[in-house]
Every structure is written in C-alpha cells, then in structure tokens.
Amino acid sequence: MRFRPSLAGQLLAWQLAIMLLVLVAVGALSITQSEVTFSRVEGRRVVALAEQLASNPLVRNQLDAPTSHEALATLVQTRRTQAGVTSVTVADARGTVVSSTDPILVGTALPFGDDAVAEGRGWSGTLTIDGSRELVAQVPVIGATAGNLGTHLGTVMIGESSPTVWQRLHGASSYLAIYLGIASLIGLLGSWLLARRIKRQTFGMEPQEIAGLAEHREAMLYGIAEGVVALDPYQRITLVNEPARALLDLPEDCVGKTLAEAGIEGRLRDVLLDSGGEARDEVVLRRGRVLLLNRMDVTKDGRRLGSVTTLRDRTELAERERELGSFRSTTELLRAQAHEFTNQLHTISGLIQIGEYDEVVRYVDALSGHRQSLDLTLARRVEDTAISALLMAKAAQAAERRVELRLSERTALRHLDPQDSADVATVVGNLVDNAVDAAAAGSQSWVEVELRQDATTVEIVVQDSGPGVAPELAQEVFSHGFTTKAAQAGERGIGLALTRRVCKRRGGEIAVTNTDDGAMFTARMTVGHPAGQPDPVGAAGGRA
Template identity: 45%
Template sequence: MFQLVVIAIVLAAVAAVSVTQSTDEFRDVRGQRMIAVAENLASTPIVRDRFADPFAAQILAPDVDRAVALSGAGVAEIADPAGVVRVSTDPSRIGRTLDMTDSGAPRGRAWFGDLDIDGVHSLAGQVPINDINGVVLAVVSVSERYPSVWQLLSGAGERLLVYLGLGAALGTMASWLLSRRIKRQTRGLEIAEIASLAEHREALLHSIREGVVAVNNDGLITVLNDSAQALLDVTAGAVGRRVDDVDLDPAVKEFLSSGGDGQSDVVIVTRTRVLALNRRAATSQGRRIGTVTTMRDSTELASMQGQLSSHKSVTDTLRAQTHEFANQLHTISGLVQLGEYDSVHDFVGALTRRRAEISDAVTQLVSDPAVAALLIAKTSLAAESGVALTIDGDSHLSALDPALSTDVITLLGNLIDNAVDVSEGSPEARVTVHLDDAEGMTVTVTDSGPGVPEHLREEIFARGVTSKPDVPGGRGIGLALVRLVSAQLGGTVDVTDAPSGGACFRVNLPPARLADHA
C-alpha cells in the first residue's frame, strides 16, 4: 500500500507539473492572441467612429461577434475609460463595470492577464482606443475562460495520458511483485510482527544466564548479550567492532578470532575467571555467516575442583602412609616373632628419627602449620612415586592468616602435584620447593621433568592444557587454578627453564594485597 501511495504521489506530481506547464503555455500563447484580437477590433474603422454612439451596442454587435467567432474567444467588450461596458457579445454585461485594476490599457498600453468575469476565471487581453493626441477614448477587452485540468492534460497530448497510465500500471505491478518478495523473505510476517519477534529475541538473548557472542566472517562482533558483557568485562559498545580491536583477554580474543567450521570446546582462564567456551559455526541458507560462542562462568566449579583435588591429594597421602605403615608393621611383627627385640627397638627408633627429621626439616623453615602439614604429606606421597621432594634451605614462611593459608595451599599443592607428575620416571627425580616472604611472597617449585616448551608457556595457564602428552585431554586445570588464585591475590605466575633442567614455576604475590587479605 505504501508503494502504491508513492506511485500515486509521483503520478500526481507529474500531472501537476504537466498542468502547470500547460497553464503557463496557454497563458502566454492565448494572452498574446487575445491582445491581437483586441487590437484588430480596435483598429476597425467603424469601431473607432461609432464606439461613442448611443446605439453602439446594436451598431457594433456584428463586429464584436465576428471577432469572437474568428478568434475562439469567449467574450469581447468595448468600455469607456471609466470601465463601463458600452458594447459586449454578452448583452447582460452592458452597463456593468469592467475590471481594469491591474490593466495598463487605461494608461495607453496593451495588457493581458487574469480576470474574474461573472465568476469565471478568464484570460483577458485589453488594448486602448486613442485619439490623435494619445488620449484614451475607450478600451477593447477580449477574454477567454481557462480550460479545466482535464482539458489541460488532454491538451498536453495523448502521449502524456498514455505515459501516465503505463506508469501507473507498471508501478502497480512492481509494487505487487515487491510485496510478494518481501512477504516471501519475511515468511508472511508484517512489520509489527517482525518488530515483536525482534524484541522478544533481544529480551530472551539478554536474559539467559550463559554468555553469547556472535562473530561474522569479517571478524566483527554482531551479538553480545548481557551475560557475555559481564563475563568478558566489556560494554555493549563492542558490538560492531572487530574482535582484535576490543579489550579482551588474549586467549579469549584468539579463540573468538580463530573461526572454524566445526564445534570446539575449551576452558580459558582469564585474570579473574575460569570460562568454559563452546563455539559453533553459524549458517544461513547453506552459507556460513560466522560463529556463535556460548560461555559459562566455571570459576566456582574450578575452585570446587581444586578443593576436590586437595582432598584427593590428602587421600593419596593417607593411602601412601597406610601402605608404608603396613610394611613397617609387618617388619616389626616378623622381628617380634623371631624374638629379635633389640632389632625391633632399633627399627622403631630409626623410623621415629626419620619422621622427626622430615617434620623438623619442614617446620624449621615453615611456621604456618597448614602449609607445613601439606609439605610433609606431599613429601611422603612423592616418595611413593619415586620422586624426592625437598625444601630449599633458604626458605622462610611465617604463620599466615587462615584464608591466605588456604590460598597458599591451593597454589603450592597444585604446583607440587604437577611437578611430581612430570618428574616421575626421570633420572634423579627431584622436586624442590622454595618459599620466601621477605617482600610479599614468592613460591617457587622446580622439577626435573622435560620442561615446558616455550610456545606453551602462556597457553598452559590459560586453556587448561598440559605439556604431558600422555594425559588425555590435558590436566592443566590445576595450573589454571594457580593463575586464577594468583590474580585474585594481585600476583603473577610464570614458568622458565630450571638451571639443572626441567621447569621452574614461580608465583609472586605483592605485599600490599597480602596485607589487605590478612
């Protein structure tokens, strides 16, 4: 309907222009014609001789009628200088006053223009009848009514009417075809229905808990719901910008920009969150239009996984100690059965001294009981795997606030577990721990494993991967958790090559944040 209205307006505008042009042309051409007829009538000898005669209306009637008949005019009149009509082709107008307000004829000049004659809009031409001295004696006026709009359109030519009709037909057909195409593409939905669907889509998209990010083939972000804005710490202004131009975590930016036609799942650890991302290719009518990535905040889940790992570590430690104690009890039982009581005394004393040495070696350097207990337990667990866990003699750690102690245990436990795993089976398998709280806190764990390839040193903390090829799917959530806890404490974690081979993981925590935490 809107297209049809536009077509009607265009056709009306064309018709209006045509009417205006025809009117102007009629006024110019016929105006000059009316002046010529009036001049011809004014120059007739009988008119000049008898226009003042009392019976001029009857005497000059044939001449004015002839002028009208030959020119196609409507009314021909002769009036005195005051405008009183003396002769007219319309007898009813004799004695009336001719409108000469805008005319130049009373001042001796020929003139043509618009007049209202008996309520009819007309085009008139007026010329004066002068004496030998130039004095105006009378005025001859010849007028013709303006044609109707239809007459003007008809006068513009039959082709114009044909063109207008053809334009209307073509415009109507084009509007109908356009309407069908739009309905087909919008599945028959009207504008209000489309707007309603778009509003519902936006409301649903922004109300779901999972973050949603859509990226087109050119790398532009096209959709970014409220949850994604919160998880990625960006604003809605990122929509319409390239992924590379948005301030995102490098690992997230790389994942969103990498594209791919298949489905991809990954865990990415930012500075403040653990995000589980799923990316799928988006297609429309069989054509790839970009990717859609959904994301969930797995920070709490990662923390729970870390706690479960800690509990598993304690369970493994207890299992190792149970196995060790069972072997020792079997030995003592055998010695008792053999009556070697002195050997039993010596064996128990040796066990006590060794246990005391391990405890003393840790507690002399580490004053926090929870951290010390973790190191003692990890020492026994590492020994069962054939790995020697030692505490650097230069280490020092004071008693910590319980909340901070829990975070340090998480950091240290995951780093030691990772180091023991990679050192197991290596020549002179050894893991060394160094703690320093002189300025802030530094936790350093060095292993004798194969080390971490340089190209994985950033990714190993971000994506939940591991440098150990024999671990299916990677077990790097522990290292990701180390990075997350370090960031929450305002610190950093990095990995380098150890001087004696293997990898060296170092966590640095600033003193200011530690004081705030305490």
C-alpha cells in the same frame, strides 16, 4: 476468524497505494505546469491582440460616436473569429461597455482587474466574467488625432477561457495516459516480484508469524540464566543477551562490532572463533570469572552462517572446588601415610618372623630419625604452619608416585597473615602438583621447593626433573585454560592461569625457564600489603 492478508498481498496493496499517490502527484504537477504554460503563452497573445485592437483607427474614431455599438460590432466579432479568443469587449472612457461579443454586457460597467485601468493603464490577469473564468488583457485606447492626442478614450478587453482540468491534462502531453499506463504496469510487476523475494527471504512466514518468532526468541534469550553469544562468519557479534554481556563485560552497543572492537582477545577469542568443530566445556578466565563455554557452528544448505556460544559462570563452583581440594589433600595425605605405615609394619612383621630383632630396632630407629629430621627441617625453615603442613602432604603424595620432594637449603619463610598464607599456599600447591606430574614419568624423579622472604615479598621457586617446557610455550602455559595434558583439560587447564592472577593481584609475576635438569617456575608476590583488591577466584585451586 478474522481475515488477515498475506505478506505478498500487503506488500502489493502498499505498492499500489504508493503508485496511486505518485500518479496523483504527477497529474497535479502536469495540471500546474499546464496552467503556468497557458498563463504565460496565452497571456502574451491576448495582450498583443488587445494592443492591436486598441490602436485600430476605427476604434479610436467610433468610440465616442452615438452609433458606436453598430459601428464596432462587426469589428469585435471579426477579431474574435480571426484570433480564436473567447470574448472581445470595448468600453468608453467612463468604463461603460459600448460593444462586445457578449450582447448582455453592452451598457454595463466593464469589470476592471485593477483601478489603474480606469486611468489609462494596461493590465492582464484572470477575471470571472458572466460566470466564466477567463484570462484577459485590458489595454487603454489613446487618441491619436490633433483634437484628442494622448487622451484616454476607452478600454479594449480580450479574454480567453481557462481550460478545464481534463483539458489541461490532455494539453500537458498527448502521451500522458500511455506513460501513466506503462508506469502502472511496471509498478505492479515490481510489487509482485518484491513480494515474492521477501516471501523467500522470510522462509514463507507471514508477518504475525515473524513477530511471534521474534517475541519467543526474546523471551528465551533474556529469560535464561546462561549467556548466549552469536557470531557471523565475519567475526561480528550478531546477538548477545544480558547474562553474556555481564559475564564478558561487553559494552551495550557491542552488537554489530567485531570481537577485536568489543575488546575480546586471547583464549576467549580463540574459543569463540575456533571453526574446527564444536567446543565442549572449554574453561576461560575473563575479568576474574571462571567461565565454561560451549560453542556450536551453525550451517544451512552447506553454508556456514556463524556460531552460537553458551556461557556459564563457574566462579563459585571453582571456589567450592578449592575448599573440597583442601579436604581431598588431607584425605590423600592420610591415605598415603596409611599406605606407607602399612608397608613399614609389613617390613617390621617380616623381620620379627625371621627373628631379626636387632634389625627391627635399627629399622624403627631409622624411620623415626628420618621422620624427625623431616619435621625439624620443615619446622625450622618454614615457620608458617599452613605452608609447612601443605609441604608435608605434598611430600607424602610425591613419595607415593616415587618422586622425591625436597626443600632447598636456602628456604626461609616466617609466619604470614591468614590471607597471605592462603594465597602463598595456592601458588605453592599448584606449582608442586604440576612439577610432580612432570617429574613422575622419569626415573630418579625429584622436585625441589625453595621459599624466600624479605620485608614485603615472598619468592617461590619450584624446580623439577621433568622434560621441561618448550620455548614457544613458555608464556602460553599461563593462558586461560591452557594445558599440556590430554585428559580433563576443562578441569585442569586453569591452575597456572589462576596462579598468575594471584601473583599479579599481589603486584608480582610468575615465569618459567628451562634448566639442565628440567623446568623451573619462579613466582613472586607482595605480602602484608596486597597490591590490588581481592580476586574472587584468586584462591581457586586447579591444575594446569
């Protein structure tokens, strides 16, 4: 099995490598600084020494003498010993060395650092003399007597050997080794502490384990069909997968933004942020989609870390529920009519058994007249067959719950296009269902429906004898998922919200006001020429 160092070991190794690089850089900087200091300080000194020797009368007088080597040998050796330099050399005007602390150079040509030195100019710099690199100063010897005044008599060169690398390090600072040692110990201690801290923050996991965990998380989050949104305690989005971003219509750079910055408001924001506990099957409408949300708070060691919310798209399911709702309404109508007919037959049977035949005839005539009156009223005032049938079904259901459903005398509705009829039926059905629910709790309960139509608009007014709507909830009842019923909030909390969306899609609005008798809902919408594109959930049924 291949050995893999631990996270702490890797961090320590990297820190040591970094420290080593720093130490090398510090050493190189110290060497460079020492070389610059040596060149500046020693360069000035050798130039001053060379100028002093060049102006010495003995050098001027003996430079051209036949015995100049013997006469100057003592002088150059003395100057070398007194000044502590590496070499002292004297050459004549032709550049031939006549005396030097290095006997090998006597009689050889003096190496010039610059061609101008041979013409009587001074120069200082670095030269390699006899295999040794020296910092040298070359100064001309100028005649001062009447016979050779101003004449270039020769050249004096004084050199100082350049120190080695170790000598420069030692010369840079006598405490450099101590400083580097202390820095190394501090670096080792810091690396060890940093490794321990990171180890604690990663819960003891090694790099390959962290990488594997990240890969598994990515595969899980982006491989599931449900949307996932994670928030921190400061309402910032810390994680969102692609399905959630598509369902909530979030920008690609939403991670790190707050909910307000990401454009999430209203009921959706309330569900995502509710810290009162877990949220189960909360229904929210978002950009024409019916979403089902489940939120769970995340805590560790008693500290709240944020929350994770999963989202499911129930738009198609809501459409199927609407279709099933139409069949359910038909079934309810048939059941209510069967119950009503059974009671009427029992009454007729009882009258026959007691011999009240005349009363049977009058009872049957009354039932027939009431039925014909209701049918004629609906047919005369509501010409659209679908709406008329819907009101007949709702009347039977309301009667079973001892609620009278009546049609306003001002009602007048002509035939509508199929799409217009479907949207009007959705609004009427939702409003009547809510009105019957509100009125059923009282005595002498009733619900009145009024339908009015002009050239382009249909107005729907539904009034009930219920307790009304609290003023502070007049707008909230149309919020996504709001319901005043304690049971089945997830299924019944979208009816009025969808009703409002249908009205807005058709350029209208819905409002609620309280009257002396109860609540009155007024909805308006444009028919014939819809104001917007078809809403994918605009015709979805449901109850508020």
